Amino acid sequence: MSASPGSASDIPILYEDNHLLVVVKPPGVPSQEDESGDPDMLTLLKADLKRRYDKPGNVFLGLVHRLDRPVGGVMLFAKTSKAASRLSDAVRTRAFRKTYLAVLTAKPQTDSGSLRHYLQKDAARNVVTAYAKPTGDAKEARLDYRTWPGADGAPLAAVRLHTGRPHQIRAQFAAIGCPLAGDRKYGPSGRGAPAxxxxxxxxxxxxxxxxxxxxxxxxxxxxSLPPRAFPWTAWTEQQLEQAASAVQHASD
Structure with a gap:
Protein backbone atom coordinates (compact mmCIF):
# COMPACT_ATOMS: atom_id res chain seq x y z
CA MET A 1 0.00 0.00 0.00
CA SER A 2 1.23 3.49 -0.81
CA ALA A 3 2.34 5.66 2.04
CA SER A 4 0.61 9.02 2.49
CA PRO A 5 2.62 11.92 3.93
CA GLY A 6 1.53 13.22 7.28
CA SER A 7 2.51 16.75 6.28
CA ALA A 8 4.08 18.70 3.44
CA SER A 9 7.46 18.31 5.14
CA ASP A 10 7.41 14.77 3.71
CA ILE A 11 7.09 16.17 0.15
CA PRO A 12 10.44 17.02 -1.49
CA ILE A 13 10.65 20.49 -3.07
CA LEU A 14 12.59 20.63 -6.35
CA TYR A 15 12.19 24.36 -6.99
CA GLU A 16 10.40 27.35 -5.53
CA ASP A 17 10.24 31.07 -6.24
CA ASN A 18 7.53 33.74 -5.94
CA HIS A 19 5.58 32.28 -8.87
CA LEU A 20 6.26 28.57 -9.08
CA LEU A 21 6.41 25.55 -6.76
CA VAL A 22 7.77 22.25 -8.08
CA VAL A 23 7.65 19.16 -5.90
CA VAL A 24 7.93 15.38 -5.98
CA LYS A 25 4.47 13.91 -5.45
CA PRO A 26 4.53 10.71 -3.38
CA PRO A 27 2.54 7.82 -4.90
CA GLY A 28 -0.80 7.23 -3.23
CA VAL A 29 -1.57 10.89 -2.53
CA PRO A 30 -4.44 12.54 -4.44
CA SER A 31 -3.52 15.61 -6.50
CA GLN A 32 -6.47 17.47 -4.99
CA GLU A 33 -9.23 16.78 -2.50
CA ASP A 34 -11.48 13.87 -3.43
CA GLU A 35 -14.21 11.76 -1.89
CA SER A 36 -11.69 9.69 0.09
CA GLY A 37 -10.97 12.59 2.41
CA ASP A 38 -7.29 11.57 2.48
CA PRO A 39 -4.58 14.26 2.64
CA ASP A 40 -4.05 15.69 -0.85
CA MET A 41 -1.22 17.59 -2.48
CA LEU A 42 -3.03 20.91 -2.88
CA THR A 43 -4.24 21.05 0.73
CA LEU A 44 -0.92 19.89 2.21
CA LEU A 45 1.13 22.37 0.22
CA LYS A 46 -1.21 25.29 0.95
CA ALA A 47 -0.91 24.56 4.67
CA ASP A 48 2.87 24.38 4.33
CA LEU A 49 3.07 27.74 2.54
CA LYS A 50 0.87 29.31 5.17
CA ARG A 51 3.12 27.95 7.93
CA ARG A 52 6.49 28.69 6.30
CA TYR A 53 5.65 32.26 5.30
CA ASP A 54 3.32 33.02 8.22
CA LYS A 55 0.60 34.07 5.80
CA PRO A 56 -2.73 35.32 7.16
CA GLY A 57 -6.00 34.14 5.62
CA ASN A 58 -6.25 31.86 2.61
CA VAL A 59 -3.18 30.92 0.58
CA PHE A 60 -3.38 30.80 -3.21
CA LEU A 61 -1.95 27.75 -4.95
CA GLY A 62 -2.99 26.78 -8.45
CA LEU A 63 -3.07 23.21 -9.73
CA VAL A 64 -1.21 23.30 -13.07
CA HIS A 65 -1.68 19.60 -13.91
CA ARG A 66 -2.73 16.39 -12.21
CA LEU A 67 -1.13 13.03 -11.58
CA ASP A 68 -3.20 9.91 -10.98
CA ARG A 69 -3.28 9.01 -7.30
CA PRO A 70 -0.99 5.93 -7.64
CA VAL A 71 1.59 7.90 -9.66
CA GLY A 72 4.53 9.77 -8.14
CA GLY A 73 7.09 12.23 -9.45
CA VAL A 74 7.45 15.81 -10.70
CA MET A 75 4.42 18.01 -10.16
CA LEU A 76 4.04 21.78 -10.71
CA PHE A 77 1.93 24.35 -8.88
CA ALA A 78 1.40 28.08 -9.44
CA LYS A 79 1.81 30.44 -6.50
CA THR A 80 0.00 33.41 -8.09
CA SER A 81 -3.12 33.77 -10.21
CA LYS A 82 -1.06 35.32 -13.03
CA ALA A 83 1.32 32.34 -13.02
CA ALA A 84 -1.62 29.95 -12.91
CA SER A 85 -3.17 31.56 -15.98
CA ARG A 86 0.06 31.51 -17.98
CA LEU A 87 0.95 27.96 -16.99
CA SER A 88 -2.57 26.79 -17.82
CA ASP A 89 -2.16 28.36 -21.26
CA ALA A 90 1.11 26.46 -21.69
CA VAL A 91 -0.65 23.20 -20.84
CA ARG A 92 -3.53 24.02 -23.19
CA THR A 93 -1.22 24.91 -26.09
CA ARG A 94 0.95 21.84 -25.40
CA ALA A 95 4.00 23.93 -24.53
CA PHE A 96 4.33 21.93 -21.31
CA ARG A 97 6.72 19.02 -21.90
CA LYS A 98 6.04 15.94 -19.76
CA THR A 99 8.08 12.75 -19.60
CA TYR A 100 7.18 9.59 -17.73
CA LEU A 101 8.91 6.29 -17.02
CA ALA A 102 6.83 3.11 -16.96
CA VAL A 103 7.38 -0.62 -16.63
CA LEU A 104 5.29 -2.59 -19.10
CA THR A 105 4.06 -6.16 -18.76
CA ALA A 106 4.75 -6.94 -22.43
CA LYS A 107 7.00 -5.64 -25.19
CA PRO A 108 5.43 -3.42 -27.87
CA GLN A 109 5.84 -4.51 -31.49
CA THR A 110 8.42 -1.76 -32.03
CA ASP A 111 11.11 -0.51 -29.65
CA SER A 112 10.05 3.07 -30.24
CA GLY A 113 7.13 4.79 -31.85
CA SER A 114 4.05 6.91 -31.37
CA LEU A 115 0.58 6.00 -30.12
CA ARG A 116 -2.57 7.83 -31.15
CA HIS A 117 -5.96 6.95 -29.75
CA TYR A 118 -9.24 8.59 -28.92
CA LEU A 119 -10.06 8.32 -25.23
CA GLN A 120 -13.54 8.32 -23.79
CA LYS A 121 -13.98 8.54 -20.04
CA ASP A 122 -16.73 6.87 -18.03
CA ALA A 123 -16.83 9.25 -15.07
CA ALA A 124 -19.14 7.00 -13.03
CA ARG A 125 -16.65 4.12 -13.20
CA ASN A 126 -13.52 6.30 -13.49
CA VAL A 127 -12.37 4.23 -16.47
CA VAL A 128 -11.07 5.37 -19.85
CA THR A 129 -11.64 3.47 -23.09
CA ALA A 130 -9.20 3.87 -25.99
CA TYR A 131 -10.51 3.79 -29.56
CA ALA A 132 -8.47 3.66 -32.75
CA LYS A 133 -10.78 6.14 -34.52
CA PRO A 134 -12.78 9.20 -33.45
CA THR A 135 -16.01 8.28 -31.72
CA GLY A 136 -18.61 10.27 -29.81
CA ASP A 137 -17.01 12.72 -27.39
CA ALA A 138 -13.71 10.82 -27.22
CA LYS A 139 -10.65 13.11 -27.16
CA GLU A 140 -7.46 12.63 -29.14
CA ALA A 141 -4.50 11.29 -27.15
CA ARG A 142 -0.94 11.19 -28.49
CA LEU A 143 2.36 10.07 -27.04
CA ASP A 144 5.83 9.01 -28.13
CA TYR A 145 7.68 6.15 -26.47
CA ARG A 146 10.95 4.28 -26.47
CA THR A 147 11.62 1.00 -24.69
CA TRP A 148 14.60 -0.80 -23.18
CA PRO A 149 14.73 -4.49 -22.22
CA GLY A 150 14.28 -5.55 -18.63
CA ALA A 151 14.10 -8.67 -16.53
CA ASP A 152 11.45 -11.33 -17.21
CA GLY A 153 10.37 -9.64 -20.45
CA ALA A 154 9.11 -6.53 -18.65
CA PRO A 155 10.55 -3.58 -20.61
CA LEU A 156 11.14 -0.06 -19.41
CA ALA A 157 9.31 2.59 -21.40
CA ALA A 158 10.12 6.28 -21.52
CA VAL A 159 7.06 8.23 -22.57
CA ARG A 160 6.67 11.79 -23.79
CA LEU A 161 3.10 13.05 -23.69
CA HIS A 162 1.74 15.38 -26.35
CA THR A 163 -1.69 15.50 -24.73
CA GLY A 164 -2.67 15.21 -21.09
CA ARG A 165 -5.77 13.03 -20.93
CA PRO A 166 -6.91 11.18 -17.80
CA HIS A 167 -5.25 7.76 -17.49
CA GLN A 168 -3.72 8.36 -20.92
CA ILE A 169 -0.52 6.33 -20.62
CA ARG A 170 -2.26 3.50 -18.81
CA ALA A 171 -5.13 3.26 -21.30
CA GLN A 172 -3.03 3.62 -24.45
CA PHE A 173 -0.48 0.96 -23.55
CA ALA A 174 -3.26 -1.37 -22.41
CA ALA A 175 -4.93 -0.83 -25.81
CA ILE A 176 -1.87 -2.25 -27.59
CA GLY A 177 -1.64 -5.24 -25.24
CA CYS A 178 1.13 -3.83 -23.03
CA PRO A 179 -0.52 -2.70 -19.77
CA LEU A 180 1.64 -1.18 -17.06
CA ALA A 181 2.98 -3.40 -14.31
CA GLY A 182 0.71 -3.29 -11.30
CA ASP A 183 -2.17 -1.58 -13.07
CA ARG A 184 -5.18 -3.43 -11.71
CA LYS A 185 -7.61 -1.19 -13.57
CA TYR A 186 -6.23 -1.61 -17.09
CA GLY A 187 -4.23 -4.83 -16.74
CA PRO A 188 -5.63 -8.19 -17.89
CA SER A 189 -8.16 -9.15 -15.21
CA GLY A 190 -6.16 -7.13 -12.73
CA ARG A 191 -3.21 -9.53 -12.88
CA GLY A 192 -0.47 -6.94 -13.44
CA ALA A 193 2.52 -7.54 -11.17
CA PRO A 194 2.24 -5.07 -8.29
CA ALA A 195 5.08 -2.65 -7.63
CA SER A 224 12.86 13.09 -10.44
CA LEU A 225 13.78 9.42 -10.59
CA PRO A 226 11.61 6.58 -9.29
CA PRO A 227 12.41 5.13 -5.85
CA ARG A 228 14.98 2.38 -5.59
CA ALA A 229 12.36 -0.31 -5.13
CA PHE A 230 10.90 -3.11 -7.25
CA PRO A 231 10.39 -3.02 -10.21
CA TRP A 232 12.60 0.04 -10.84
CA THR A 233 15.71 -1.68 -9.47
CA ALA A 234 15.95 -3.68 -12.72
CA TRP A 235 17.69 -0.56 -14.10
CA THR A 236 20.40 1.65 -12.67
CA GLU A 237 19.69 5.28 -11.86
CA GLN A 238 21.92 6.25 -14.78
CA GLN A 239 19.87 4.07 -17.14
CA LEU A 240 16.62 5.61 -15.88
CA GLU A 241 18.03 9.12 -16.29
CA GLN A 242 19.21 8.36 -19.82
CA ALA A 243 15.83 6.86 -20.71
CA ALA A 244 13.96 9.95 -19.55
CA SER A 245 16.35 12.23 -21.44
CA ALA A 246 15.98 10.20 -24.63
CA VAL A 247 12.36 11.21 -25.10
CA GLN A 248 12.34 14.48 -23.17
CA HIS A 249 14.61 16.05 -25.78
CA ALA A 250 13.30 14.21 -28.80
CA SER A 251 12.41 16.58 -31.62
CA ASP A 252 8.75 17.33 -32.27
Missing amino acids: RGGHGDIALWSAAAGIAHPVTKEWMEFR
Whole structure:
Protein backbone atom coordinates (compact mmCIF):
# COMPACT_ATOMS: atom_id res chain seq x y z
CA MET A 1 0.00 0.00 0.00
CA SER A 2 1.23 3.49 -0.81
CA ALA A 3 2.34 5.66 2.04
CA SER A 4 0.61 9.02 2.49
CA PRO A 5 2.62 11.92 3.93
CA GLY A 6 1.53 13.22 7.28
CA SER A 7 2.51 16.75 6.28
CA ALA A 8 4.08 18.70 3.44
CA SER A 9 7.46 18.31 5.14
CA ASP A 10 7.41 14.77 3.71
CA ILE A 11 7.09 16.17 0.15
CA PRO A 12 10.44 17.02 -1.49
CA ILE A 13 10.65 20.49 -3.07
CA LEU A 14 12.59 20.63 -6.35
CA TYR A 15 12.19 24.36 -6.99
CA GLU A 16 10.40 27.35 -5.53
CA ASP A 17 10.24 31.07 -6.24
CA ASN A 18 7.53 33.74 -5.94
CA HIS A 19 5.58 32.28 -8.87
CA LEU A 20 6.26 28.57 -9.08
CA LEU A 21 6.41 25.55 -6.76
CA VAL A 22 7.77 22.25 -8.08
CA VAL A 23 7.65 19.16 -5.90
CA VAL A 24 7.93 15.38 -5.98
CA LYS A 25 4.47 13.91 -5.45
CA PRO A 26 4.53 10.71 -3.38
CA PRO A 27 2.54 7.82 -4.90
CA GLY A 28 -0.80 7.23 -3.23
CA VAL A 29 -1.57 10.89 -2.53
CA PRO A 30 -4.44 12.54 -4.44
CA SER A 31 -3.52 15.61 -6.50
CA GLN A 32 -6.47 17.47 -4.99
CA GLU A 33 -9.23 16.78 -2.50
CA ASP A 34 -11.48 13.87 -3.43
CA GLU A 35 -14.21 11.76 -1.89
CA SER A 36 -11.69 9.69 0.09
CA GLY A 37 -10.97 12.59 2.41
CA ASP A 38 -7.29 11.57 2.48
CA PRO A 39 -4.58 14.26 2.64
CA ASP A 40 -4.05 15.69 -0.85
CA MET A 41 -1.22 17.59 -2.48
CA LEU A 42 -3.03 20.91 -2.88
CA THR A 43 -4.24 21.05 0.73
CA LEU A 44 -0.92 19.89 2.21
CA LEU A 45 1.13 22.37 0.22
CA LYS A 46 -1.21 25.29 0.95
CA ALA A 47 -0.91 24.56 4.67
CA ASP A 48 2.87 24.38 4.33
CA LEU A 49 3.07 27.74 2.54
CA LYS A 50 0.87 29.31 5.17
CA ARG A 51 3.12 27.95 7.93
CA ARG A 52 6.49 28.69 6.30
CA TYR A 53 5.65 32.26 5.30
CA ASP A 54 3.32 33.02 8.22
CA LYS A 55 0.60 34.07 5.80
CA PRO A 56 -2.73 35.32 7.16
CA GLY A 57 -6.00 34.14 5.62
CA ASN A 58 -6.25 31.86 2.61
CA VAL A 59 -3.18 30.92 0.58
CA PHE A 60 -3.38 30.80 -3.21
CA LEU A 61 -1.95 27.75 -4.95
CA GLY A 62 -2.99 26.78 -8.45
CA LEU A 63 -3.07 23.21 -9.73
CA VAL A 64 -1.21 23.30 -13.07
CA HIS A 65 -1.68 19.60 -13.91
CA ARG A 66 -2.73 16.39 -12.21
CA LEU A 67 -1.13 13.03 -11.58
CA ASP A 68 -3.20 9.91 -10.98
CA ARG A 69 -3.28 9.01 -7.30
CA PRO A 70 -0.99 5.93 -7.64
CA VAL A 71 1.59 7.90 -9.66
CA GLY A 72 4.53 9.77 -8.14
CA GLY A 73 7.09 12.23 -9.45
CA VAL A 74 7.45 15.81 -10.70
CA MET A 75 4.42 18.01 -10.16
CA LEU A 76 4.04 21.78 -10.71
CA PHE A 77 1.93 24.35 -8.88
CA ALA A 78 1.40 28.08 -9.44
CA LYS A 79 1.81 30.44 -6.50
CA THR A 80 0.00 33.41 -8.09
CA SER A 81 -3.12 33.77 -10.21
CA LYS A 82 -1.06 35.32 -13.03
CA ALA A 83 1.32 32.34 -13.02
CA ALA A 84 -1.62 29.95 -12.91
CA SER A 85 -3.17 31.56 -15.98
CA ARG A 86 0.06 31.51 -17.98
CA LEU A 87 0.95 27.96 -16.99
CA SER A 88 -2.57 26.79 -17.82
CA ASP A 89 -2.16 28.36 -21.26
CA ALA A 90 1.11 26.46 -21.69
CA VAL A 91 -0.65 23.20 -20.84
CA ARG A 92 -3.53 24.02 -23.19
CA THR A 93 -1.22 24.91 -26.09
CA ARG A 94 0.95 21.84 -25.40
CA ALA A 95 4.00 23.93 -24.53
CA PHE A 96 4.33 21.93 -21.31
CA ARG A 97 6.72 19.02 -21.90
CA LYS A 98 6.04 15.94 -19.76
CA THR A 99 8.08 12.75 -19.60
CA TYR A 100 7.18 9.59 -17.73
CA LEU A 101 8.91 6.29 -17.02
CA ALA A 102 6.83 3.11 -16.96
CA VAL A 103 7.38 -0.62 -16.63
CA LEU A 104 5.29 -2.59 -19.10
CA THR A 105 4.06 -6.16 -18.76
CA ALA A 106 4.75 -6.94 -22.43
CA LYS A 107 7.00 -5.64 -25.19
CA PRO A 108 5.43 -3.42 -27.87
CA GLN A 109 5.84 -4.51 -31.49
CA THR A 110 8.42 -1.76 -32.03
CA ASP A 111 11.11 -0.51 -29.65
CA SER A 112 10.05 3.07 -30.24
CA GLY A 113 7.13 4.79 -31.85
CA SER A 114 4.05 6.91 -31.37
CA LEU A 115 0.58 6.00 -30.12
CA ARG A 116 -2.57 7.83 -31.15
CA HIS A 117 -5.96 6.95 -29.75
CA TYR A 118 -9.24 8.59 -28.92
CA LEU A 119 -10.06 8.32 -25.23
CA GLN A 120 -13.54 8.32 -23.79
CA LYS A 121 -13.98 8.54 -20.04
CA ASP A 122 -16.73 6.87 -18.03
CA ALA A 123 -16.83 9.25 -15.07
CA ALA A 124 -19.14 7.00 -13.03
CA ARG A 125 -16.65 4.12 -13.20
CA ASN A 126 -13.52 6.30 -13.49
CA VAL A 127 -12.37 4.23 -16.47
CA VAL A 128 -11.07 5.37 -19.85
CA THR A 129 -11.64 3.47 -23.09
CA ALA A 130 -9.20 3.87 -25.99
CA TYR A 131 -10.51 3.79 -29.56
CA ALA A 132 -8.47 3.66 -32.75
CA LYS A 133 -10.78 6.14 -34.52
CA PRO A 134 -12.78 9.20 -33.45
CA THR A 135 -16.01 8.28 -31.72
CA GLY A 136 -18.61 10.27 -29.81
CA ASP A 137 -17.01 12.72 -27.39
CA ALA A 138 -13.71 10.82 -27.22
CA LYS A 139 -10.65 13.11 -27.16
CA GLU A 140 -7.46 12.63 -29.14
CA ALA A 141 -4.50 11.29 -27.15
CA ARG A 142 -0.94 11.19 -28.49
CA LEU A 143 2.36 10.07 -27.04
CA ASP A 144 5.83 9.01 -28.13
CA TYR A 145 7.68 6.15 -26.47
CA ARG A 146 10.95 4.28 -26.47
CA THR A 147 11.62 1.00 -24.69
CA TRP A 148 14.60 -0.80 -23.18
CA PRO A 149 14.73 -4.49 -22.22
CA GLY A 150 14.28 -5.55 -18.63
CA ALA A 151 14.10 -8.67 -16.53
CA ASP A 152 11.45 -11.33 -17.21
CA GLY A 153 10.37 -9.64 -20.45
CA ALA A 154 9.11 -6.53 -18.65
CA PRO A 155 10.55 -3.58 -20.61
CA LEU A 156 11.14 -0.06 -19.41
CA ALA A 157 9.31 2.59 -21.40
CA ALA A 158 10.12 6.28 -21.52
CA VAL A 159 7.06 8.23 -22.57
CA ARG A 160 6.67 11.79 -23.79
CA LEU A 161 3.10 13.05 -23.69
CA HIS A 162 1.74 15.38 -26.35
CA THR A 163 -1.69 15.50 -24.73
CA GLY A 164 -2.67 15.21 -21.09
CA ARG A 165 -5.77 13.03 -20.93
CA PRO A 166 -6.91 11.18 -17.80
CA HIS A 167 -5.25 7.76 -17.49
CA GLN A 168 -3.72 8.36 -20.92
CA ILE A 169 -0.52 6.33 -20.62
CA ARG A 170 -2.26 3.50 -18.81
CA ALA A 171 -5.13 3.26 -21.30
CA GLN A 172 -3.03 3.62 -24.45
CA PHE A 173 -0.48 0.96 -23.55
CA ALA A 174 -3.26 -1.37 -22.41
CA ALA A 175 -4.93 -0.83 -25.81
CA ILE A 176 -1.87 -2.25 -27.59
CA GLY A 177 -1.64 -5.24 -25.24
CA CYS A 178 1.13 -3.83 -23.03
CA PRO A 179 -0.52 -2.70 -19.77
CA LEU A 180 1.64 -1.18 -17.06
CA ALA A 181 2.98 -3.40 -14.31
CA GLY A 182 0.71 -3.29 -11.30
CA ASP A 183 -2.17 -1.58 -13.07
CA ARG A 184 -5.18 -3.43 -11.71
CA LYS A 185 -7.61 -1.19 -13.57
CA TYR A 186 -6.23 -1.61 -17.09
CA GLY A 187 -4.23 -4.83 -16.74
CA PRO A 188 -5.63 -8.19 -17.89
CA SER A 189 -8.16 -9.15 -15.21
CA GLY A 190 -6.16 -7.13 -12.73
CA ARG A 191 -3.21 -9.53 -12.88
CA GLY A 192 -0.47 -6.94 -13.44
CA ALA A 193 2.52 -7.54 -11.17
CA PRO A 194 2.24 -5.07 -8.29
CA ALA A 195 5.08 -2.65 -7.63
CA ARG A 196 6.16 -3.67 -4.15
CA GLY A 197 7.93 -1.63 -1.51
CA GLY A 198 5.21 0.78 -0.38
CA HIS A 199 5.62 3.09 -3.37
CA GLY A 200 2.30 2.59 -5.12
CA ASP A 201 0.78 -0.17 -7.18
CA ILE A 202 1.43 1.19 -10.69
CA ALA A 203 4.91 1.28 -12.21
CA LEU A 204 4.51 4.80 -13.60
CA TRP A 205 6.59 7.82 -12.61
CA SER A 206 6.55 11.49 -13.65
CA ALA A 207 10.27 11.74 -14.39
CA ALA A 208 10.66 15.16 -16.01
CA ALA A 209 8.75 18.32 -16.82
CA GLY A 210 9.81 21.26 -18.94
CA ILE A 211 8.07 24.61 -19.20
CA ALA A 212 8.80 28.29 -19.77
CA HIS A 213 8.82 30.23 -16.50
CA PRO A 214 5.52 32.15 -16.29
CA VAL A 215 7.26 35.50 -15.68
CA THR A 216 10.87 35.36 -16.90
CA LYS A 217 10.01 33.08 -19.88
CA GLU A 218 13.22 31.15 -19.18
CA TRP A 219 12.93 27.48 -20.16
CA MET A 220 13.11 25.30 -17.05
CA GLU A 221 13.35 21.55 -16.62
CA PHE A 222 12.75 19.52 -13.49
CA ARG A 223 13.59 15.86 -12.91
CA SER A 224 12.86 13.09 -10.44
CA LEU A 225 13.78 9.42 -10.59
CA PRO A 226 11.61 6.58 -9.29
CA PRO A 227 12.41 5.13 -5.85
CA ARG A 228 14.98 2.38 -5.59
CA ALA A 229 12.36 -0.31 -5.13
CA PHE A 230 10.90 -3.11 -7.25
CA PRO A 231 10.39 -3.02 -10.21
CA TRP A 232 12.60 0.04 -10.84
CA THR A 233 15.71 -1.68 -9.47
CA ALA A 234 15.95 -3.68 -12.72
CA TRP A 235 17.69 -0.56 -14.10
CA THR A 236 20.40 1.65 -12.67
CA GLU A 237 19.69 5.28 -11.86
CA GLN A 238 21.92 6.25 -14.78
CA GLN A 239 19.87 4.07 -17.14
CA LEU A 240 16.62 5.61 -15.88
CA GLU A 241 18.03 9.12 -16.29
CA GLN A 242 19.21 8.36 -19.82
CA ALA A 243 15.83 6.86 -20.71
CA ALA A 244 13.96 9.95 -19.55
CA SER A 245 16.35 12.23 -21.44
CA ALA A 246 15.98 10.20 -24.63
CA VAL A 247 12.36 11.21 -25.10
CA GLN A 248 12.34 14.48 -23.17
CA HIS A 249 14.61 16.05 -25.78
CA ALA A 250 13.30 14.21 -28.80
CA SER A 251 12.41 16.58 -31.62
CA ASP A 252 8.75 17.33 -32.27
